[in-house]
Amino acid sequence: xxxxxxxxxxxxxxxxxxxxxxxxxxxxxxxxxxxxxxxxxxxxxxxxxxxxxxxxxxxxxxxxxxxxxxxxxxxxxxxxxxxxxxxxxxxxxxxxxxxxxxxxxxxxxxxxxxxxxxxxxxxxxxxxxxxxxxxxxxxxxxxxxxxxxxxxxxxxxxxxxxxxxxxxxxxxxxxxxxxxxxxxxxxxxxxxxxxxxxxxxxxxxxxxxxxxxxxxxxxxxxxxxxxxxxxxxxxxxxxxxxxxxxxxxxxxxxxxxxxxxxxxxxxxxxxxxxxxxxxxxxxxxxxxxxxxxxxxxxxxxxxxxxxxxxxxxxxxxxxxxxxxxxxxxxxxxxxxxxxxxxxxxxxxxxxxxxxxxxxxxxxxxxxxxxxx
Amino acid sequence: xxxxxxxxxxxxxxxxxxxxxxxxxxxxxxxxxxxxxxxxxxxxxxxxxxxxxxxxxxxxxxxxxxxxxxxxxxxxxxxxxxxxxxxxxxxxxxxxxxxxxxxxxxxxxxxxxxxxxxxxxxxxxxxxxxxxxxxxxxxxxxxxxxxxxxxxxxxxxxxxxxxxxxxxxxxxxxxxxxxxxxxxxxxxxxxxxxxxxxxxxxxxxxxxxxxxxxxxxxxxxxxxxxxxxxxxxxxxxxxxxxxxxxxxxxxxxxxxxxxxxxxxxxxxxxxxxxxxxxxxx
Ligand SMILES: Nc1ncnc2c1ncn2[C@@H]1O[C@H](COP(=O)(O)OP(=O)(O)OP(=O)(O)O)[C@@H](O)[C@H]1O
Ligand SMILES: [Mg+2]
Numbered sequence: 001x002x003x004x005x006x007x008x009x010x011x012x013x014x015x016x017x018x019x020x021x022x023x024x025x026x027x028x029x030x031x032x033x034x035x036x037x038x039x040x041x042x043x044x045x046x047x048x049x050x051x052x053x054x055x056x057x058x059x060x061x062x063x064x065x066x067x068x069x070x071x072x073x074x075x076x077x078x079x080x081x082x083x084x085x086x087x088x089x090x091x092x093x094x095x096x097x098x099x100x101x102x103x104x105x106x107x108x109x110x111x112x113x114x115x116x117x118x119x120x121x122x123x124x125x126x127x128x129x130x131x132x133x134x135x136x137x138x139x140x141x142x143x144x145x146x147x148x149x150x151x152x153x154x155x156x157x158x159x160x161x162x163x164x165x166x167x168x169x170x171x172x173x174x175x176x177x178x179x180x181x182x183x184x185x186x187x188x189x190x191x192x193x194x195x196x197x198x199x200x201x202x203x204x205x206x207x208x209x210x211x212x213x214x215x216x217x218x219x220x221x222x223x224x225x226x227x228x229x230x231x232x233x234x235x236x237x238x239x240x241x242x243x244x245x246x247x248x249x250x251x252x253x254x255x256x257x258x259x260x261x262x263x264x265x266x267x268x269x270x271x272x273x274x275x276x277x278x279x280x281x282x283x284x285x286x287x288x289x290x291x292x293x294x295x296x297x298x299x300x301x302x303x304x305x306x307x308x309x310x311x312x313x314x315x316x317x318x319x320x321x322x323x324x325x326x327x328x329x330x331x332x333x334x335x336x337x338x339x340x341x342x343x344x345x346x347x348x349x350x351x352x353x354x355x356x357x358x359x360x361x362x363x364x365x366x367x368x369x370x371x372x
Numbered sequence: 373x374x375x376x377x378x379x380x381x382x383x384x385x386x387x388x389x390x391x392x393x394x395x396x397x398x399x400x401x402x403x404x405x406x407x408x409x410x411x412x413x414x415x416x417x418x419x420x421x422x423x424x425x426x427x428x429x430x431x432x433x434x435x436x437x438x439x440x441x442x443x444x445x446x447x448x449x450x451x452x453x454x455x456x457x458x459x460x461x462x463x464x465x466x467x468x469x470x471x472x473x474x475x476x477x478x479x480x481x482x483x484x485x486x487x488x489x490x491x492x493x494x495x496x497x498x499x500x501x502x503x504x505x506x507x508x509x510x511x512x513x514x515x516x517x518x519x520x521x522x523x524x525x526x527x528x529x530x531x532x533x534x535x536x537x538x539x540x541x542x543x544x545x546x547x548x549x550x551x552x553x554x555x556x557x558x559x560x561x562x563x564x565x566x567x568x569x570x571x572x573x574x575x576x577x578x579x580x581x582x583x584x585x586x587x588x589x590x591x592x593x594x595x596x597x598x599x600x601x602x603x604x605x606x607x608x609x610x611x612x613x614x615x616x617x618x619x620x621x622x623x624x625x626x627x628x629x630x631x632x633x634x635x636x637x638x639x640x641x642x643x644x645x646x647x648x649x650x651x652x653x
Contacts, residue, residue, distance in 0.1 A: 112563035
């Protein structure tokens, strides 16, 4: 992956073997345990992962607020591991916004330009232009606390973007907003990113946010990157159990390979059941493999389905009406529980009731065998 | 001085517990009365001091009301010893406020912002200095000055006053620093500010209300310090020391006038600081 990117030019941001350890109270916390990333110029790149997995630490090392214990940080090919934040060509949007409370909106946005001695006319033009972009023209004289949460968010964005950084780092910038505003700001952020065309590195623990906004996602867990791929691939082809579990709802199967034919491994979880999984090389008959199936790929029927599909038998344990769809919990013969989503596009009646014996089936390509 | 929030009787149309309006009204009245008692308690002595600055007294003592006059304001500097003490006190208090504020601010920043070796000890010393009885501090300062051979006078007064007021400034600033969002300073640096610019443009304005409050506190503590000053003053007399020595013969009304002026300036500064703090947010 990194090689493919390098072919397209120097990556905007590159971390090589980066480790960050904090020591205190006699113990060492390994916040980041060896991260390699290459973020492309102009990319909307997300760091996604649960609380405490090291997202903020990784971002702060890119911004220069933390020095890596080991490893190298490069910005546009230049080693900046020892360069202080003030001298790095990236700007950060803080989760708390960190707007200067004693300054007006205008002065907040002008702060970076004043530090760099931009002359008065240009400064005024750029500040006003940026306030226009974030839709805050006319509010120049307000103090931050006289603005709503969403407006403060946009001031923070403007204050960073007005410096025309080569990359913008955003640490859970929408975390403090309510759902509606957050969705509006997601669209707004994407628009602004397209408009200014710079690299965005976006930290979030909200998988929906990461999936809708990103060009690529690095899924982090416990200080390591578990998968680095475009949203679709992360969603449909989770590389590890952790990714499968963290992104969306996912059904995990584990089984012994019964036989392999035409690149498809056949598993038999129960009598009459058959699960087909595309595999590449490695597993042999008798090996145990883990696989995932997304709930919306599964079809629920009363009769046994025909054709070359994966099919398993079970009993409906729960039916939940979700408005545009139904969610079924189906218990299999071996006790495992499977979640199935079914759109109610054609009829708004449930196709199975609680206690019904049913067949679940899905296309072989929707089974995905994972690494460990 | 009015207290509209306390003074206002409970609106009868909006009782909180409609089932027992009588009890609520009684509780309200008690609270109002209590409020006024506290205010009277705090302000009455000051009011008496101000009032007797206008007393047309003819005797040496100034304890009985004999009619209104403004003459003492005109004859403020007629008593040389008192005038000298007043000027001494002001000079010492201003110097103390400046030095203690500069030092205390830095201590407060360090204590609130960083983790360092000896931090706990520094904290302890700050609070020890605040809670130490003045009589003990006075005697130990005196023996220290005698031991080191520093001649007693204005210098030792300033050193002593800085010594006991610096902790108050440090504690005030530290409390403010602890509430500050750390990322404010990081944001400034991220936007290209040097360390000094970060302090000047972001940190200092954010802690300014606490620094001003600390400076006022240091000034007030210095200007009316008596116990410690009696030990380390040497030949120099400050305003409180002069008043004390004069009190056996009778306190002239000029003392009340000077007290009134000092109080008025202090109160005005406190109001300015409070209004400024509210405006800055
Ligand atoms: N200054 C520090 N000193 C000691 N440990 C720290 C420090 N900063 C972070 N850590 C630890 O490092 C780990 C990663 O923290 P980090 O802030 O990067 O997590 P995160 O992924 O951003 O989580 P969240 O989603 O909750 O913000 C955590 O276990 C945290 O406790
Ligand atoms: Mg974080």
